[in-house]
Amino acid sequence: MRRTFPTALGGGRASPPRPIARAPHFQRSCHRQQQECCTMEAAEIASVIKYHEATKHSLTRYARGPRGLDWINQPDPFRRYQGAQLAPLDHLPPDEQGKEDTPLSYPSVFKLAVAPRPVTKRTLSQLLYDSLALSAWKSAGGSTWSLRVNPSSGNLHPTEGYIISGPVTGVCDSPFIAHYAPKEHALEIRAQMPPSTWKELSMDFPPGSFFVGLSSIFWREAWKYGERAFRYCNHDVGHAIGTVAIAAATLGWKTKLVDSWSSSDLRLLLGLPRDDASASDSSDVAKGHFPELENEHGDCVMLLFPSDKAVPSNWSPSTELVCQLSKLAWNGKPNSLSREHVRWEIIYRAAQAAKKPALAESLSTGCMEASREQTSRETCFRQFASSYGRATIRHVVRTRRSAVSMDGQYGMQRDAFYQILLKTMPCLGTHKQLPFSSLPWEAEVSMALFVHRVAEMKQGLYLLVRNPLHEEDYRADLRQDFVWEKPAGCPSELPLYLLARGDCRSIAERLSCHQDIAGDGCFSLGMVARFEDSLKEHGAWMYPRLFWEAGLLGQLLYLEAHAVGISATGIGCYFDDSVHQVLGIKDRKFQSLYHFTIGVPVLDTRISSLPAYPSTKSKTN
Numbered sequence: 040m041r042r043t044f045p046t047a048l049g050g051g052r053a054s055p056p057r058p059i060a061r062a063p064h065f066q067r068s069c070h071r072q073q074q075e076c077c078t079m080e081a082a083e084i085a086s087v088i089k090y091h092e093a094t095k096h097s098l099t100r101y102a103r104g105p106r107g108l109d110w111i112n113q114p115d116p117f118r119r120y121q122g123a124q125l126a127p128l129d130h131l132p133p134d135e136q137g138k139e140d141t142p143l144s145y146p147s148v149f150k151l152a153v154a155p156r157p158v159t160k161r162t163l164s165q166l167l168y169d170s171l172a173l174s175a176w177k178s179a180g181g182s183t184w185s186l187r188v189n190p191s192s193g194n195l196h197p198t199e200g201y202i203i204s205g206p207v208t209g210v211c212d213s214p215f216i217a218h219y220a221p222k223e224h225a226l227e228i229r230a231q232m233p234p235s236t237w238k239e240l241s242m243d244f245p246p247g248s249f250f251v252g253l254s255s256i257f258w259r260e261a262w263k264y265g266e267r268a269f270r271y272c273n274h275d276v277g278h279a280i281g282t283v284a285i286a287a288a289t290l291g292w293k294t295k296l297v298d299s300w301s302s303s304d305l306r307l308l309l310g311l312p313r314d315d316a317s318a319s320d321s322s323d324v325a326k327g328h329f330p331e332l333e334n335e336h337g338d339c340v341m342l343l344f345p346s347d348k349a350v351p352s353n354w355s356p357s358t359e360l361v362c363q364l365s366k367l368a369w370n371g372k373p374n375s376l377s378r379e380h381v382r383w384e385i386i387y388r389a390a391q392a393a394k395k396p397a398l399a400e401s402l403s404t405g406c407m408e409a410s411r412e413q414t415s416r417e418t419c420f421r422q423f424a425s426s427y428g429r430a431t432i433r434h435v436v437r438t439r440r441s442a443v444s445m446d447g448q449y450g451m452q453r454d455a456f457y458q459i460l461l462k463t464m465p466c467l468g469t470h471k472q473l474p475f476s477s478l479p480w481e482a483e484v485s486m487a488l489f490v491h492r493v494a495e496m497k498q499g500l501y502l503l504v505r506n507p508l509h510e511e512d513y514r515a516d517l518r519q520d521f522v523w524e525k526p527a528g529c530p531s532e533l534p535l536y537l538l539a540r541g542d543c544r545s546i547a548e549r550l551s552c553h554q555d556i557a558g559d560g561c562f563s564l565g566m567v568a569r570f571e572d573s574l575k576e577h578g579a580w581m582y583p584r585l586f587w588e589a590g591l592l593g594q595l596l597y598l599e600a601h602a603v604g605i606s607a608t609g610i611g612c613y614f615d616d617s618v619h620q621v622l623g624i625k626d627r628k629f630q631s632l633y634h635f636t637i638g639v640p641v642l643d644t645r646i647s648s649l650p651a652y653p654s655t656k657s658k659t660n
Contacts, residue, residue, distance in 0.1 A: 083579035086392035088571075088627065090385055091582070094267045095615035096552060103324070104265025105381060112377040114259045116185070116196050118335075120218055120371025123227040126210045129164035130224060130652055132433075142431045145602045148288050149462070149473050155291035155345035158247055160209035162290050163202065164224075166343075169286035171200045171279065172221050173651035174437045180645070187221060188436055189282040190597060192271035192611050197259040198279045199335055201252035201309050202226060205237050216310060216367075224652060229310050229369055236363040240356075245348035250297070251283050252309045254335035257390065258376065261332075261383050264611075269386045271611050273583040274633055276338045277590020282436065283341060284474035285598070289432055292343045294477045299355035302394035302580075305337040307364040308356075314391070329380040333373070336390055338583070341477065395580040426455040426603050435602050437651075442606040442640035447559035449639040450492030451605060453528060456562070459599040459637070460503055460533055463592060467532055474591060482506040483573050484588045484632065485513070487538075487622060488564045489547040489557075492638070496526060499540040500621070507534060509569055518623030546621065551634050552612035560638025561605065565618050566592060570630040589633040600637045610634035 094102040143153070156162045168188075175186045187196060200219040206212050210226060214237030217226035232240075241248060253276055260268035260275075284294040300308065312334050344350055461467070465475040465482040475482070488501040502517075504510045514523065521538040529535050544558035550565070551557035566589045573581050593609045600607035611633070618631040 080578055083392040084574050087389055087574065087579045087582040090269065090389035090392075091630070093385060094270065096267075096612060097614055098617060102265065102267045103383070104267065105263070108263060109379075109381075112262070112379045114195070114256070114262050114333075114376040115374065116259070117220065117222045117374075118199055118218070118256070118376070119220060119374045120227045120229060121374055123218070123229055123371030125220070125223065126217070126226045126228060128167060128210075128224050128226065129161055131165055131168050142433075143289055144427075145430050145432050145435045145598075146427050148285065148432045153289060153291040153346070155247065155347060158204065158207060158249055160207055163204075163207060163210065163226075166283070166286050166290060166292075167200070167202075167219055167221075168224065169289065169433055169436050170282040171198075171219055172224055174439070175651050176649040176653070178647050178649060179643075183649075185222070185651075186440070188439070189275070190278045190439070190441060190594065190609065191275050192260060192609065193263050194441075195259045195263060196275070197255045197257060197268075197272045198275045198338075199254045199256065200279065200283075201229075201254070202249065203240070203252060203308065203340070204249035205241065216308070218371075227371055229371055230367045232367065233363070236360070236367075239360045239363060243351055243354055244342060245344055245350065247348075248342060248344040248350075250340050250342055251294075252305070252340045253279055253338045254309055254311060255338055256333060256335055256376070257386050258332040258380060261381065261386060262377070265381075266383045266385050267611070268383070269389050269583075270586055270632070272336075273338075273586030274590035274593065274609065274611065276583070277587040277592070278594045279590075280339070280341065280477055280587060281474045281591045281594030283343075284477040285432070285436065285594075287343050288346075288473055291346050293346045294474070295342045295344070295350060296477050296479055297340050297342050297354065298395075298479050299353075300340055300395070301397040302337060303397065304356055304361050304364070305340060307361060307367075308340060309335070309337050310367070310369040311335050311337050314387075323384045325382045325384075327379060327382075329382050330375070332380045332382060333376045335373075339587075389582075392579045393582045396578075426452070426458040428602070428604060430602060435598055439597050439601050440606065440640075441597075441608040442556070442636075442638070443608070443643060444641045445556050445559040445606075445636070445638040446641050447555070448492075449561075450494055451561040451603070451638075453493055453495045455603045456490075456493045456496065457528070457530060457533065459596065459603070460535060461530060462599055463503070463505065463595055464533065465505055474595060478588060478591065480584070480588075481508070482588070483585055484566050484568045484592060485509065486564045486592075487567055487618075487631075488562055489543040490562045491542075491544050491547070491558065492561045495528065497537060497540050498542050500538045500543055501526070502536050502538055504534040504536070506569075510534065512569070512628070516624060516628055521623075547636075550613055550618050550621065551610045551636075552614065554610065554612070556608065556638075557610060557634065557636050560607075560636040562638075563610075563634065563636035565613065565631045566633040566635070567618075567622070567624075567629050568632050569628070571627040586632055593633060593635055596635055596637065605638060606640035607635065607637045610636060 096102055171189055173185050174188045177184055202217045205214045211228055214232040215228050216230045217228050220227055255272040257268055257272055260271045287294045482505045485505045486503040490496050524537040526537050547563045548558040557563045568585045597607050613634045615631055
C-alpha cells in the first residue's frame, strides 16, 4: 500500500437530476415548471457539492476555520426559552432502570422483546434521561464542563430536542410542544395545541404514539470548527437519532424518522424562527454581532410508537395541519448564546440549498419489520453472545465516553470484532436492525476499515459493504489490485472483505490529520457514502441525511465498543481526497464522510468526574 498521497483528485461532472413530478392544468405550463424545478434542483445540488469540496481537508491545506478560540464568545451550550413554563422530569437511578423495572442487559434491547410502556411523565423522563440528558460533569485545572448521553464533535452540542405529544399527566394537561432543557432535565412548554390539531397530527398513528424533533444551532460548532461545522452538526443529528431510538427501545417503542415534512413545515412544528441567517449577501466571513446565527435549524422529526403496532409508510402532514400549526401561540424567548459571532457564509448557503422542499419524495426501505424474520439475527447473537459483559443498557449509554487517546498495545478478540460489525449492518436477512430501523432509506454508507490489533485477523485494509446492492459498484470503482478476500471465521451474513494486507497504522494516522489515535486503536475506519448518485436521485436535501446515517452508525459503534469493554471516538478531521486516493476513488461517486477508531483507552487521571445531576437524588414524582 502506498504511503504518499496526492493532495487533489479530479472531480466528476454532475449530470442533470431527474425532475420532480408535478400535475399542472396545462401541458405547456407543466413542461415549464418541470424545467424550472430541474434547474433549481441542479443549482441546489451544485451548491452542496461546492460546500463539500470547499470544506475538505488536504495534506497542504485545512478547511477554513478560526485561527484561535475566542473563549469570551464561546457559545452557551444550554438553550433556554425564558418565560416558558418549566415542567421538571423525574430523576432516575444512573445505573439501572429502577426498583420497579427489571434492568435490561445491553444485548437484550436489540432483540426488540420489551413490552410497550404507556406514555407517562415517568417514561418520558426515562426516554430523555437515556438519550439527550447530561451524563456527567468533568473537572480539571479549575474548569468544569458537562458531558451528555448523545455524543457531539468537540463536546459543543449543537443539537436541540423537542417533544410533541398529547396530554401527559404531570407535564401538561393539553397536547403540547416542548423543548428539552438537559441541564435541568425538564421540558419547557413552548406551545399548547388545540385537541383538534393534535388529532389531525396523530389520527393515523396508533394510540400511545408521540414525536421527538431535533434542530441544530450551527454557530455552536462554527465557533470552533469554522466552515466544516455543517458536516459536524449533521453527524450530531445522527448521533441523537441513535440515542433516541435505543432509549425508546428500552420502553418497548419503535422509532421512525418521518421524513415527509418539508423544512418550512418542520419549522412551524417546532416553533422556530425563519432562517434569516441564510438570506444574507454578506462577505464569506464576517465578525460582529449576528444574533440570527443563534437561530435553530429544523432537522427532523421522529415518530415513537408501540413496538407491537404498525404505522403507515407514506404519511405526510395535511394542508389543514400545516395551517393549524401556523396559528399556534408560542411561549418563551430564546436565551443569547454569545455576545459576538463569526459568520461563515458558506454554511448557511449549504443549509439553504439542502432544505427539503414541500414536493420532495418520501424515502422508503425494503427491509421487513422485526416480527417477520428473526432466525438469522438470533443465530448471530448466540454465536457471539460472550463478547458482551453483564452491563445494563443504561450503564452503557450513560457511561459512554469519547476516548482522547489509546494505548497502542492491546488488541481485541476476533469474535468481538465480528459482533460489532454485525450490529452495524442495517439488515440481517430481511430484518432491519436497531437503530437503523429508524431511517426510511436504504443504507448509503459503507466502512473502509484499517485493522491493526484483532486476534486471528490479518492486518490490512478491509471493506464492509453495508448495502449489498452497492458491492458491484465498489468492485468496479475501487483499486483494481485489491484482493477482495473473505477473512477467516467471518459470518456468512457479514459482507466483509480484505482488500490489501499490511501494517496500516501509519497510513491511518496520516489520513486522520496525523492523529495517533487512528493507529493506536484495535482498528479504525472511514465511512464511505454513495454520494453523487444519491444526490441526483433524491436532491440536495439528501446531503445532510448522508451525514445523519454516518452519525447514527458512529453512535452504534460507540455503544458496541463500550459494551465489549473498550472505547471509541469519532474523528471529524481527515484528509478527504487522500482517503479516496488510498481506496482508488477518482470521482464523486463515493465520498468519505466520517472517521472512527475503536481500542483500549488511556484514561487521564487529572480529570475527575461528578454526577450529572448532583443536587438531586434519584426520585420519581
